[in-house]
Amino acid sequence: MQRRVRLGLLIVLGLSGFAAVGACRRETPAAPEDTSATPSPSPASRPLTVAFVQVGAESAWRTAETRSIQTEAGKRPGIELKFFDAQQKQENQIRGLKSFVAQDVDVIVLAPVVETGWEPALREAKEAGIPVVLVDRGVNVTDESLYTTLIASDFVEEGRIAGRWLAEKTGGKCSIVELQGTVGAAPAIDRKKGFEEIIAQHPEMKIIKSQSGDFTRAGGKQVMEAFIKAEGRNIQAVYAHNDDMAIGAIQALKDAGMKPGQDVLVISIDAVRAAFEAMIAGELNATVECSPLFGPLLFDTIAKIVAGEPVPKKIINQDRLFEPHEAAALIDSREY
Amino acid sequence: MTKQTPLALWRRPTFWPVALLALLWLLNAALTPNFARIEVRDGRLFGSLIDVIHRGAPVMLLAVGMTLVIAMRGIDLSVGSVMAMAGAVAAQLIAVHDAPLAVVVAVPLVVAAAAGLWNGLLVTLAGMQPIVATLILLVAGRGVAQLITGGQITTFERPAFQFLGTGALLGVPFTLWLVAGVTLLVGALLRLTPLGLYVESIGGNERAARLAGVRVRAIKVAGYVLTGLCAGLAGLIATADIKAADVSNCGLYIELDAILAVVLGGTSLSGGRARMVGALAGALIMQTLTTTMLMRGIGQEYALVIKAVVALLVCLIYTPRFRGALQRLVGREVHAA
Numbered sequence: 001m002q003r004r005v006r007l008g009l010l011i012v013l014g015l016s017g018f019a020a021v022g023a024c025r026r027e028t029p030a031a032p033e034d035t036s037a038t039p040s041p042s043p044a045s046r047p048l049t050v051a052f053v054q055v056g057a058e059s060a061w062r063t064a065e066t067r068s069i070q071t072e073a074g075k076r077p078g079i080e081l082k083f084f085d086a087q088q089k090q091e092n093q094i095r096g097l098k099s100f101v102a103q104d105v106d107v108i109v110l111a112p113v114v115e116t117g118w119e120p121a122l123r124e125a126k127e128a129g130i131p132v133v134l135v136d137r138g139v140n141v142t143d144e145s146l147y148t149t150l151i152a153s154d155f156v157e158e159g160r161i162a163g164r165w166l167a168e169k170t171g172g173k174c175s176i177v178e179l180q181g182t183v184g185a186a187p188a189i190d191r192k193k194g195f196e197e198i199i200a201q202h203p204e205m206k207i208i209k210s211q212s213g214d215f216t217r218a219g220g221k222q223v224m225e226a227f228i229k230a231e232g233r234n235i236q237a238v239y240a241h242n243d244d245m246a247i248g249a250i251q252a253l254k255d256a257g258m259k260p261g262q263d264v265l266v267i268s269i270d271a272v273r274a275a276f277e278a279m280i281a282g283e284l285n286a287t288v289e290c291s292p293l294f295g296p297l298l299f300d301t302i303a304k305i306v307a308g309e310p311v312p313k314k315i316i317n318q319d320r321l322f323e324p325h326e327a328a329a330l331i332d333s334r335e336y
Numbered sequence: 337m338t339k340q341t342p343l344a345l346w347r348r349p350t351f352w353p354v355a356l357l358a359l360l361w362l363l364n365a366a367l368t369p370n371f372a373r374i375e376v377r378d379g380r381l382f383g384s385l386i387d388v389i390h391r392g393a394p395v396m397l398l399a400v401g402m403t404l405v406i407a408m409r410g411i412d413l414s415v416g417s418v419m420a421m422a423g424a425v426a427a428q429l430i431a432v433h434d435a436p437l438a439v440v441v442a443v444p445l446v447v448a449a450a451a452g453l454w455n456g457l458l459v460t461l462a463g464m465q466p467i468v469a470t471l472i473l474l475v476a477g478r479g480v481a482q483l484i485t486g487g488q489i490t491t492f493e494r495p496a497f498q499f500l501g502t503g504a505l506l507g508v509p510f511t512l513w514l515v516a517g518v519t520l521l522v523g524a525l526l527r528l529t530p531l532g533l534y535v536e537s538i539g540g541n542e543r544a545a546r547l548a549g550v551r552v553r554a555i556k557v558a559g560y561v562l563t564g565l566c567a568g569l570a571g572l573i574a575t576a577d578i579k580a581a582d583v584s585n586c587g588l589y590i591e592l593d594a595i596l597a598v599v600l601g602g603t604s605l606s607g608g609r610a611r612m613v614g615a616l617a618g619a620l621i622m623q624t625l626t627t628t629m630l631m632r633g634i635g636q637e638y639a640l641v642i643k644a645v646v647a648l649l650v651c652l653i654y655t656p657r658f659r660g661a662l663q664r665l666v667g668r669e670v671h672a673a
Binding site for chain 1: 487
């Protein structure tokens with residue numbers, strides 16, 4: 001009998017522990033801020049209601065994107081922003097989208113969590129005559145008229161920017177090792193493609209080794225260690241598909257008694273805060289931004305849509321390259 | 337018990353994994369440029385073989401604990417999450433609280449041991465199946481680690497702590513000393529005390545062991561606590577190595593590598609034997625394959641397939657039916673395990 005009591009206690013203990021963890025995790029993302037009542041439409045100063053269906057708050061990048069759009073909405077007069085946090089679930093996003101269609105908002109902004117399964121929900125918005133602007137990721141739909149435009153970063157262009165910088169720095173003569181992102185991930189494929197396009201134009205630039213470091217620091221470090229053993233001082237530059245792998249590679253170079261940033265050029269993509277720290281330390285030579293700050297471009301585009309001006313089907317959020325000399329001045333403004 | 341004839345080598349339980357490891361290293365030395373080169377740089381050994389041992393250290397540590405648990409017909413799926421938890425606690429202690437080194441090392445290990453205790457109690461007191469009991473912590477542990485760091489990568493600078501992951505003692509990576517120390521300690525416990533016999537008897541027939549007076553529950557719980565401690569140590573190494581607690585990636589899927597290492601080492605999942613040296617060789621076999629692929633520029637997608645083929649071959653050697661076929665083929669007696 002005693003054993004059964006103990007077992008019951010354990011189960012209760014276990015469940016409560018689980019529930020506590022669950023509850024804490026659920027609290028973190030901001031609750032949907034539905035400001036319900038739309039002000040009565042007065043023809044002179046009727047505010048423009050923009051609804052933003054966000055993926056959630058799973059990363060610092062995502063949080064920065066949300067903040068950028070919220071801040072920009074606050075700056076512009078006559079814009080009322082309704083925010084919906086879908087907590088990383090497409091079903092929540094579809095529910096949010098439908099409820100905004102029912103509320104008859106003026107514009108819907110959607111950051112789709114996945115590419116597929118959007119047809120029916122987008123069709124409802126189209127039939128209600130509400131333009132939908134996609135941000136940061138596209139959707140797979142047979143009928144392109146279901147959304148008005150997509151504002152996103154161009155990963156291929158980011159690869160090209162990195163390639164051009166390296167070509168210029170080295171006079172088109174360089175042995176490069178590449179740390180790829182996760183096999184099959186869109187940013188990894190595109191950043192490789194764009195970089196190779198530029199390398200192909202310079203016969204004396206060569207990628208001598210290229211392997212996946214899974215977008216992580218530990219992965220970048222392990223792969224770089226093996227590259228150093230295989231190629232030694234032949235390595236003149238490291239191109240990493242994200243900053244975290246570059247930071248891992250920098251540590252591997254230092255462990256091997258080499259000077260990253262001097263003996264070996266290091267360039268990566270994303271421009272997160274840690275990359276700026278590495279640039280200030282003189283160990284990273286450049287990073288290409290993949291900006292989550294969509295706010296200004298988004299509301300410029302929305303203004304055009306509302307005014308009836310034509311907008312292109314895809315709008316590229318311009319990314320740029322940062323170098324060490326600007327790092328110290330900019331690091332405090334990095335939000336992610 | 338040991339026969340001094342040449343054939344006795346074949347009968348040694350750890351012959352196969354160690355032989356395969358030696359074969360891999362020899363092949364690599366012949367075929368992969370620079371693989372066998374070891375030089376002294378900045379007063380420490382530097383080379384691919386050193387990398388293999390250094391990078392393989394976390395899985396080797398996990399394999400030590402996992403061997404015991406699996407020998408008792410258990411399993412611990414939570415080791416990767418426990419690594420992430422230990423790393424998160426250590427990084428947070430340094431970055432936020434600026435705690436002294438002893439605290440930074442001790443507190444994560446206590447947390448890891450507590451995680452092991454939790455697993456052990458769920459298995460013994462609650463009578464849950466080990467795979468289910470430890471699955472709970474596999475899922476929840478990483479969540480806890482993310483809560484500790486707020487989901488971000490916590491970075492820090494603390495040379496004394498980083499020594500755990502990147503330091504060298506007498507030219508040899510500190511991680512190697514750690515693995516050697518833990519292995520010798522646990523090995524001594526198993527071979528010089530009756531504990532090894534108890535562990536294998538629990539795995540062989542738990543009921544019989546209990547009736548014979550073995551304190552089954554206590555030993556099982558101790559096994560999970562030890563595995564937790566090993567995971568905590570592995571987490572500290574992984575965190576010190578990159579000067580950051582990367583909770584979303586630290587130890588991700590590493591439990592599978594640890595289990596495979598144990599199986600490659602000749603410990604059966606149905607319990608009853610503990611082959612620790614074999615498990616260490618198993619861990620090194622896999623790390624050798626990874627490092628070789630990276631050095632030779634073989635894509636990750638092929639690397640995984642090659643790993644699987646090697647694992648399949650070793651596991652086949654352990655099956656009586658395959659060994660029988662091999663015997664008929666070779667025409668002589670081939671013993672494994």
